[in-house]
Amino acid sequence: MATLTKKQKEAASKIEKNKVYSLEEASAxxxxxxxxxxxxxxxxxxxxxxxxxxxxxxxxGVVSLPHGTGKDVRVLALxxxxxxAEAKAAGADYVGLDExxxxxxxxxxxxxxxxxxxxxxxxxxxxxxxxxxxxxxxxPKSGTVTLEVGKAVSEVKSGKIDFxxxxxxxxxxxxxxxxxxxxxxxxxxxxxxQTLLKLKPTxxxxxxxxxxxxxxxxxxxxxxxxxxxx
Numbered sequence: 171m172a173t174l175t176k177k178q179k180e181a182a183s184k185i186e187k188n189k190v191y192s193l194e195e196a197s198a199x200x201x202x203x204x205x206x207x208x209x210x211x212x213x214x215x216x217x218x219x220x221x222x223x224x225x226x227x228x229x230x231g232v233v234s235l236p237h238g239t240g241k242d243v244r245v246l247a248l249x250x251x252x253x254x255a256e257a258k259a260a261g262a263d264y265v266g267l268d269e270x271x272x273x274x275x276x277x278x279x280x281x282x283x284x285x286x287x288x289x290x291x292x293x294x295x296x297x298x299x300x301x302x303x304x305x306x307x308x309x310p311k312s313g314t315v316t317l318e319v320g321k322a323v324s325e326v327k328s329g330k331i332d333f334x335x336x337x338x339x340x341x342x343x344x345x346x347x348x349x350x351x352x353x354x355x356x357x358x359x360x361x362x363x364q365t366l367l368k369l370k371p372t373x374x375x376x377x378x379x380x381x382x383x384x385x386x387x388x389x390x391x392x393x394x395x396x397x398x399x400x
Contacts, residue, residue, distance in 0.1 A: 177205045182390050192398040196384050197356035203389045204348045209240070210387035212348060212355055216341045216366060217380040226373040229341065230334040232312050233365040237354040238329030240347035241282075245323050246270060248286040248294070248308075253319045257285070260323035271297070279304050285314045285322045333362070339380075341366060348386050359384065363399045 181203035191199065204210050220227040246264040247257035248271070257265045264270060264281065267290065274297050284301070286294065286308045294301070294308065301307040308314040312332040316322050333343050345358040363382070370378050382399070383391035 175205070181205050185390055185392055190393045190395045193356055193359060193394050194352075194398070196392045196394045197359065198352040199392055200355065200384050200386050200389065201348050201352060203392070204386045206348075206386065206388050208387075210348045210389070211239075211241070211344045212346045212350065212384065212386050214341075214343055214345050214359055214362060215383045215385075215391070216363065217382075218335060218339050218341065218366070218374070219377045219380050220335060220339050220371060220374045222335045222337055222339055224373065227371045228335065229366065229369050229371065230311065230332070231365060231369050232330060232332045233362050234325060235329040235331065235345060235358040236361055237346060237350065237358050239331065239344050239358075240350060241344065243283055243326055244281045245326055246281040246284045247319060247323060248284060248290050249319055250287065250289065253287065256320040257323055260320040261327045262323045267293075274300055279306060281306065283314065283326045284308050285316070285319060285326065287317060287319065288315055291315060345384075355384075360399055 184199065184203050200212055218229060220229055222228055244263045245261070247253070247262040248267055249257050249265065250267065254265050262285070271293055277300070279300065284306050291308070298307060310316070313322055313325065313330070331343060333341050335341055343362055345362060346355050366379070379396045382394040382396055384394060385391040
């Protein structure tokens with residue numbers, strides 16, 4: 171087990187053992203316990219009472235964080251020539267089609283999100299083995315396969331994220347940076363959690379939100395009282 175540094179021990183001591191914090195308290199505390207020398211990400215982990223192996227209990231969706239993620243999201247727009255100007259005007263970092271498809275075939279995946287059009291999806295099918303494992307395959311449900319390319323690029327750039335429950339029933343998402351005001355962290359977390367509550371599968375029985383933890387890169391997790399976010 172790695173030895174904690176003096177700073178890490180000091181940070182950990184600020185989190186009371188077995189205490190469950192309100193979302194407001196945790197949003198302020200996560201800034202205090204950060205020990206990274208860079209502008210660390212603030213992450214949330216929500217454990218849901220679902221069985222993701224069952225199709226009728228899969229939880230996935232999108233949310234527009236009111237204050238963005240604080241990350242410069244690199245967007246590739248795979249579009250036909252008539253949509254290139256629209257994608258560029260919306261802020262896409264890379265715009266084109268066949269040349270980028272060839273680059274992806276060669277292993278290039280240096281982007282965070284790919285936005286495309288329904289007519290192009292057929293060309294992306296064979297690239298599923300490259301894009302799928304990296305979470306880059308566009309999906310109509312997440313709004314990344316659309317004729318409104320400009321709108322989709324703008325939304326991603328301004329803080330729209332997609333999420334999906336993992337095999338352990340946990341939703342992981344980045345909801346900001348430690349440089350954010352505590353209120354902005356709280357409001358971003360609240361927006362994501364409220365979205366999750368609306369997506370509760372009818373087949374899910376018992377407690378839906380089992381636990382919520384917030385943390386920054388390299389910091390301990392802070393338990394949040396789920397009642398404080400309803």
